[in-house]
Structures are given as structure tokens and as C-alpha cells.
Amino acid sequence: MKIIFNLLLKDYIRYFNDKPAILITFAVPIVLIIIFGSIYGGGGSPRGKVKIIFVNESNNEISKIIEAKLDSSSMIQLVKKYTPENEKTPTFIDEEKAKQFVREGKRSAALILPNDFFADTSSSLKFKFFYDPKNEIESQIIQASIQQTIMMQISDLLPVLMQRKARDLLGGEEAEKFKNKLGSVIGEYFDVSADTIVDAMTNFKPGSSSGFSSSDSNETNILSDIIKFESEQLVGMEISNPGVTRIVGGWAMMFLLFTLTATATSLFEEKQEGSLKRLMCMPVKRSHILWSKYIFSISLGVVQLFTMFIFAWLFYDVDIFSNFLNLLIVVIASASAAVAFGMIITSFAKSINQASGIATLIILVMSALGGSWFPIVFFPEWIQVIAKGTITYWSVEAFLQVLWRQADFSAIALHVLILFSTAFIVNFYSLIRFKSGKIF
Amino acid sequence: MLKISNISKRFGRIDALKNIDLEIEQGEFFGLLGPNGAGKSTLMDIIIGYHKPDTGTLFFENEIIIPEKLVTRYKFGYVPQEISLYQELSAHQNLKIFGSIYKMSSKELDRKIAKVLELVKLSERKNDTVKDFSGGMKRRLNLAASILHDPQIILCDEPTVGIDPQSRNAIFDMLHQLNQNGKTIIYTTHYMEEAERLCSKLAIIDEGKIIANGSLNDLIKLSEKRETIRVRKTSGIISKADFLKSLGDVIELDYYFEIRTEEKGKQNSELFLNLEKEGIPPELIELRKSSLEDVFLNLTGRSLRD
Ligand SMILES: Nc1ncnc2c1ncn2[C@@H]1O[C@H](COP(=O)(O)OP(=O)(O)OP(=O)(O)O)[C@@H](O)[C@H]1O
Ligand SMILES: [Mg+2]
Numbered sequence: 001m002k003i004i005f006n007l008l009l010k011d012y013i014r015y016f017n018d019k020p021a022i023l024i025t026f027a028v029p030i031v032l033i034i035i036f037g038s039i040y041g042g043g044g045s046p047r048g049k050v051k052i053i054f055v056n057e058s059n060n061e062i063s064k065i066i067e068a069k070l071d072s073s074s075m076i077q078l079v080k081k082y083t084p085e086n087e088k089t090p091t092f093i094d095e096e097k098a099k100q101f102v103r104e105g106k107r108s109a110a111l112i113l114p115n116d117f118f119a120d121t122s123s124s125l126k127f128k129f130f131y132d133p134k135n136e137i138e139s140q141i142i143q144a145s146i147q148q149t150i151m152m153q154i155s156d157l158l159p160v161l162m163q164r165k166a167r168d169l170l171g172g173e174e175a176e177k178f179k180n181k182l183g184s185v186i187g188e189y190f191d192v193s194a195d196t197i198v199d200a201m202t203n204f205k206p207g208s209s210s211g212f213s214s215s216d217s218n219e220t221n222i223l224s225d226i227i228k229f230e231s232e233q234l235v236g237m238e239i240s241n242p243g244v245t246r247i248v249g250g251w252a253m254m255f256l257l258f259t260l261t262a263t264a265t266s267l268f269e270e271k272q273e274g275s276l277k278r279l280m281c282m283p284v285k286r287s288h289i290l291w292s293k294y295i296f297s298i299s300l301g302v303v304q305l306f307t308m309f310i311f312a313w314l315f316y317d318v319d320i321f322s323n324f325l326n327l328l329i330v331v332i333a334s335a336s337a338a339v340a341f342g343m344i345i346t347s348f349a350k351s352i353n354q355a356s357g358i359a360t361l362i363i364l365v366m367s368a369l370g371g372s373w374f375p376i377v378f379f380p381e382w383i384q385v386i387a388k389g390t391i392t393y394w395s396v397e398a399f400l401q402v403l404w405r406q407a408d409f410s411a412i413a414l415h416v417l418i419l420f421s422t423a424f425i426v427n428f429y430s431l432i433r434f435k436s437g438k439i440f
Numbered sequence: 441m442l443k444i445s446n447i448s449k450r451f452g453r454i455d456a457l458k459n460i461d462l463e464i465e466q467g468e469f470f471g472l473l474g475p476n477g478a479g480k481s482t483l484m485d486i487i488i489g490y491h492k493p494d495t496g497t498l499f500f501e502n503e504i505i506i507p508e509k510l511v512t513r514y515k516f517g518y519v520p521q522e523i524s525l526y527q528e529l530s531a532h533q534n535l536k537i538f539g540s541i542y543k544m545s546s547k548e549l550d551r552k553i554a555k556v557l558e559l560v561k562l563s564e565r566k567n568d569t570v571k572d573f574s575g576g577m578k579r580r581l582n583l584a585a586s587i588l589h590d591p592q593i594i595l596c597d598e599p600t601v602g603i604d605p606q607s608r609n610a611i612f613d614m615l616h617q618l619n620q621n622g623k624t625i626i627y628t629t630h631y632m633e634e635a636e637r638l639c640s641k642l643a644i645i646d647e648g649k650i651i652a653n654g655s656l657n658d659l660i661k662l663s664e665k666r667e668t669i670r671v672r673k674t675s676g677i678i679s680k681a682d683f684l685k686s687l688g689d690v691i692e693l694d695y696y697f698e699i700r701t702e703e704k705g706k707q708n709s710e711l712f713l714n715l716e717k718e719g720i721p722p723e724l725i726e727l728r729k730s731s732l733e734d735v736f737l738n739l740t741g742r743s744l745r746d
Contacts, residue, residue: 002543003541006537006540006541007541009537009540010526010537010540013529013533013537014526014528014529017528017529018528273524273525273526273527274520274522274523274524274525275524275525275526277490277520277522277524278518278520278524278525278538278585278586279538279541280490281485281488281489281490281513281518281520282513282518282538282541282542283510283513283514283541283542284510284513284541285508285510
């Protein structure tokens with residue numbers, strides 16, 4: 001035990017003598033978490049809104065409401081004017097210009113409400129949307145914001161659209177009968193005066209968000225209740241920085257894999273410089289050397305991750321303290337699995353270059369597949385199945401449970417078990433490999 | 441004290457050691473002389489337990505050595521042929537780390553470190569990093585790191601390779617001193633001068649086999665019937681190589697042509713005359729008595745070259 005401790009001490013002394021190594025293990029994660037944190041919504045400072053072109057050629061009331069709603073959106077910013085060359089005063093963008101700007105990559109999307117957007121006789125709404133999906137996240141933000149805004153107007157419009165559709169299909173006279181009948185049926189069963197219903201279906205009054213404003217609200221809510229869009233966030237409400245909290249686990253595991261593979265492959269360097277042989281000729285066993293490497297690596301991994309977490313906490317208010325114990329467990333489990341990965345590579349490789357080459361390749365693949373970079377739901381089903389075979393997946397999921405859901409231990413027990421047992425099995429195998437390998 | 445019995449070792453197709461039998465007594469300065477690739481390091485590695493032999497047994501004080509038990513590792517000190525140190529750490533840090541492996545209180549270790557640093561004359565440089573040391577200094581530290589735990593037997597694998605004569609002499613003195621203090625030393629080398637100067641007992645190893653074994657005198661006797669004449673190579677002499685080779689059994693060494701003769705006296709004076717007639721100045725000619733070099737030559741038909 002004392003020997004392991006002394007060897008461990010040796011690794012620390014060597015490590016702290018190696019300034020570039022310290023820089024890489026700590027500065028790189030810190031810098032990256034700060035940069036990427038700022039992209040995913042950082043530090044309380046308002047993130048940039050996504051700019052889209054907006055052209056409103058319609059005079060309709062609804063179009064004005066939609067425009068006003070979009071104007072006040074926190075996600076997107078409407079660009080309506082531009083300044084042509086050789087001119088000083090900005091002019092409104094028209095449809096042609098909008099298309100051109102999107103084509104040229106000046107903006108990612110343009111929303112057009114054409115002049116027949118919602119004419120007096122229309123039985124539907126007409127939008128034009130031009131976009132350039134060069135950036136997935138941006139496109140999604142734009143589409144979500146527009147859909148949300150429009151959806152909110154639907155309940156006002158639905159009865160009118162329904163009535164107009166009926167007229168299109170049934171012809172004027174029949175449609176009139178349908179309207180009156182419908183009005184009286186609704187009136188009879190829902191305790192509303194039939195006239196109110198008929199009136200609402202004939203004369204659209206925009207802006208009355210509760211549906212029909214002609215009578216008292218109790219009476220008219222009935223129709224607007226037909227579409228009821230209730231949204232409630234269930235997870236992560238209390239998380240002050242969702243963006244960073246979601247990604248930090250993925251980064252954590254990737255850094256662990258890189259750092260701890262490097263500490264494992266340092267056995268090659270120690271062999272090269274002969275210090276390993278000297279140890280092997282002293283009262284030291286191979287298992288002493290491997291154990292000390294193992295403990296050193298895990299402790300380095302834990303310190304590295306907590307350094308990164310502390311920066312995530314300082315800069316982006318990521319809450320690492322309220323579920324600290326579980327976070328620590330996940331960090332240690334992930335670190336164990338990451339060292340085991342480094343050890344198995346080291347036990348198979350013939351040289352340090354081969355080891356780091358192969359390791360880098362596998363780490364990048366595992367990080368991509370396992371969800372370090374983006375959620376694995378983006379992948380086709382079969383890749384998602386493969387992803388579950390990576391240690392990255394289990395680690396990233398466990399970090400999400402702990403940091404994002406603030407889950408208790410039962411929610412991460414399986415992940416932790418898988419990480420530890422993978423570490424155990426892989427280590428056992430690399431121990432056997434080391435006996436016939438190049439290092440010892 | 442240390443008995444090596446029937447040790448063999450193969451690396452793939454190479455027979456590195458073939459049935460080695462040797463016995464080393466307490467207090468001996470035992471030399472293992474052999475050319476490159478003879479198997480010296482392999483034998484040392486097996487003694488320390490770094491390699492497992494394919495066959496054979498090692499005994500230390502009449503007990504079988506089981507390397508896994510690490511017992512002998514406390515009693516042996518191994519100086520590897522390659523510099524085996526943490527290059528980016530200081531001399532003192534190296535000694536502290538390697539010394540801490542042995543069961544010693546840190547006070548005792550500090551005392552030992554001061555002592556060996558004194559012995560290898562690096563006390564003043566103890567806080568400098570190893571990678572800034574000269575070759576000779578690294579060699580000395582390499583030795584120092586192996587004797588911190590006061591081993592009974594010191595195994596030195598070519599501890600003077602690639603260093604200047606001054607450092608070499610310093611290492612000789614240190615080892616001599618250690619031997620005087622009762623340490624048993626096993627020393628491998630391919631310099632016969634070193635073996636002649638240092639060792640009280642010698643074994644000559646070639647192609648994995650011990651070909652001779654005994655005291656220096658015992659070994660020299662093996663070639664006493666020979667005497668050689670050497671002609672130093674100069675540019676003028678090299679042009680006369682064909683003439684020299686016509687004189688008989690001639691071997692071309694790095695710095696000499698060596699003419700071997702069976703008899704003494706008469707034939708040699710005749711040879712001297714012939715050489716003088718050819719215009720070879722007498723200063724370049726020397727008569728040599730037998731040395732380990734000749735023993736090796738005699739036994740293997742090859743020369744032990746640097
Ligand atoms: N690990 C190894 N794998 C394969 N072959 C080896 C190994 N170690 C030694 N050998 C071979 O065994 C033979 C003896 O090597 P060894 O290193 O013992 O020679 P040596 O006498 O120490 O030579 P030198 O004076 O060059 O140090 C050589 O032919 C060498 O190539
Ligand atoms: Mg050797």
C-alpha cells in the first residue's frame with residue numbers, strides 16, 4: 001500500500017513539474033466551457049436574437065397582430081427594412097428582395113404575409129416562408145417562434161375559417177343554413193345565445209384573444225376553448241442556465257477520455273526513459289504500478305472536472321452543489337471508465353504514437369455517438385442503439401440526470417453500475433494483455 | 441552467495457542465454473565480459489527478476505530466488521545499462537522517489553541520499569534537473585539511485601558506456617570503494633581493460649554461453665602460448681596492408697594490424713627486420729603480452745571490439 005502511495009506521489013510530482021500538461025488539463029476545459037457556454041446562453045447577459053426578414057403585404061388585422069407578436073418575441077428579431085446602395089434612407093424589403101437576401105446568405109429566413117394573406121373571403125391563412133437551413137438550431141428557433149405565434153391566433157380564427165370552408169363546399173345558401181343550425185345547436189347545448197355564435201362566425205373581430213368579445217366572457221369562452229394549448233415545463237424550471245447545464249456533462253466526459261488516455265499511455269514514455277524498468281527491478285510489482293497509475297488518473301480526472309464545473313458555476317450559474325454527492329459519484333464512475341479505456345488501448349498498442357492515434361479516433365467517435373456533442377435523438381434509431389454501447393452515452397446520460405433533472409441516486413444507479421462494471425471488466429482484460437504486451 | 445544454475449533464455453528465434461552456470465562469492469568484484477549481444481544484459485535482467493528464465497534456477501544464500509516475492513529486490517541494487525531516471529526532475533527528486541520505494545523512514549532516506557550524492561560527487565548539483573546533466577553525471581546518478589537501500593549485491597550493467605575517461609575513472613573509484621566496504625559487485629562490460637583493471641573474478645560470455653570463467657590469472661593462462669606484434673594504423677601503414685598480410689596470420693583491428701605468431705624469440709626478431717626493411721618506423725611497432733583480448737580471440741576466433 002505504501003508503495004502504491006509513493007508511486008502515486010511520484011506521478012503527482014512529475015505532473016506538477018510538467019507545466020504544459022497542467023495547462024492542457026485545466027486551461028483547455030476552462031476556456032472551452034466559457035466559449036461554448038456563451039453560445040448556449042451564458043452569464044445572464046441576453047443572448048443574440050435570431051434575425052429574420054419579415055415582409056407584411058397584407059392590410060389585414062390578423063397580420064398586424066402576428067407582426068406585433070413576433071416583434072415582441074424574445075427569440076427572434078424582425079428585419080423589415082434595408083438601405084439600398086447609393087441611397088441614404090432605408091426602404092421596406094419586398095418579397096423579391098427577401099428571397100434574394102436569403103439566397104445570398106445575408107439572412108437565414110424570410111417570412112412573408114402576402115396581400116392575400118387572409119382576404120375577406122379566404123377560408124385559410126396564407127404564408128410564405130423562405131429559408132436556408134444552413135444552421136439547424138437557428139432554423140428550429142425560427143420555425144418554433146413563428147408557429148407558436150400563429151397558433152395563438154388560431155382559436156380566434158377557427159370559427160370563421162370553418163364557416164367560410166362550409167360556404168366553399170356547400171354553396172351560399174346551404175352554408176347559411178349550416179351556420180344558423182350550428183349556431184342554434186351550440187346555443188342550445190352550451191347555454192349561449194345562438195345569435196352570438198352566428199355573429200362570431202360571420203364577423204371576425206381580431207385581437208379578441210378570448211374568442212368572442214361581444215358578450216360577457218363566460219358565454220363566449222366556449223368556442224375559444226376548442227383549441228386549448230396548454231404548455232407547462234416539467235423539468236429544469238429552476239435551472240438558471242439550461243443551455244450550459246445540458247452540454248457540460250458531454251464535455252466533461254470527452255475531456256476525461258482525452259486526459260486519462262494520456263495518463264495511461266504515459267506508461268510508454270516511462271518505459272522509453274527507462275524509469276519503468278528501474279521500478280520493475282525494485283521491490284515493486286506490476287500491479288503496484290498499474291494501481292498507482294489508476295488512482296492518479298482518476299484523481300486527476302476528478303480535479304479536472306471539478307475545475308471545469310466550478311467555472312461553469314462561476315460564469316454560467318450551473319448548479320453543481322445541490323446534487324453534489326451524486327455528481328461526485330458520476331464523475332468518479334466516468335473517470336474509472338475513461339482510465340480503463342486508456343489502459344486497454346495502452347495494453348494493445350505497440351507505441352505511444354499508435355496508442356494516441358487510435359485513442360483519438362475512438363474518443364471522437366464515442367463522443368459523437370454517445371451524445372457529447374449533440375443529443376443522440378438526432379440519430380437514426382439503429383445508431384441510437386449502437387450509441388448505448390459507448391461509455392460516453394452512459395456518462396452523458398448520468399450527468400444529465402444529476403445536473404439537469406437534479407435526480408437522486410436511484411436514477412443514476414444503472415448508469416453508474418454500467419460505468420463501473422465496464423471499467424472493471426476492461427481493466428481485468430488489460431491486466432492480462434499487459435502480461436504479454438510491449439510495456440512490461 | 442549467488443548461484444546461477446543452468447539458466448537459458450530465448451527471445452523468439454534468438455538464444456540469448458544457453459545453460460549458464462556461475463557462482464559469485466561474497467565480496468567479489470565479478471566481471472562479465474562479452475561483446476555486443478552476448479547476453480550480458482539478459483543475464484542481469486534475469487538475476488534481478490525483470491525477465492523470467494526459460495530454464496534454470498537462481499540461488500541467493502542457498503535459497504531459491506522467487507522474483508515475485510521481491511525479497512531479493514531489497515538486497516540487490518540494479519544499475520540498468522540505459523539511463524533510467526526521471527529526466528525532467530532534479531537529482532534529489534529522483535533519489536527521493538526511488539528511495540521511497542524501499543522501507544525506510546524519510547529521515548533515514550534523507551541521510552542516505554546525502555551520503556550517495558556525496559559518493560557520486562553530485563551534492564552541489566542535486567537540485568538541477570537530470571536532463572541538463574552531462575552524460576557522465578547522468579551515469580553517476582544512475583548508479584546512485586541503485587544503491588540508496590544499501591544493497592548487498594550491486595549489479596552494474598555497462599555503467600561506463602559513452603562517457604569520458606574522467607567520469608569513467610570516477611565510477612571505477614566509487615565501485616572500488618563500495619567493494620572495499622564489503623559490497624559484492626557484478627559488473628558487465630565489453631571493455632577488456634575495465635575487466636582487467638577492476639575485477640577479481642571474471643567470466644567471458646559470447647553468444648549466450650560462458651566460454652571462460654576464473655580469476656584474471658586463470659584466464660590469461662588460456663592464451664599464454666601466444667604473443668602478438670601490433671603495428672599502429674597510420675595512413676602510411678594502411679597502404680602497406682597487403683605487405684603486412686603477407687607476413688602471416690594478420691588481423692585488422694580498429695587501430696592496429698595484429699600479427700600473431702606461434703613461437704617466441706627468433707621468429708619475432710625476423711619479423712621486426714622485415715618490417716623495418718619495408719620502411720615501417722619502429723615507433724609504430726609494439727610487442728604485446730597476452731591480455732583478455734587474446735583470451736577472447738583465442739577462444740572465439742574473433743576480436744572483442746569496442
Ligand atoms: N526483449 C528482447 N526481445 C528480443 N530479443 C532480445 C531482447 N533482449 C535481448 N534480446 C536479444 O538477446 C541477445 C542478447 O542481448 P543482450 O542485451 O543481453 O546483450 P548484451 O550482452 O547486453 O549486449 P550489449 O553489450 O549490446 O548491451 C541479443 O541478440 C538481443 O538482440
Ligand atoms: Mg547489454
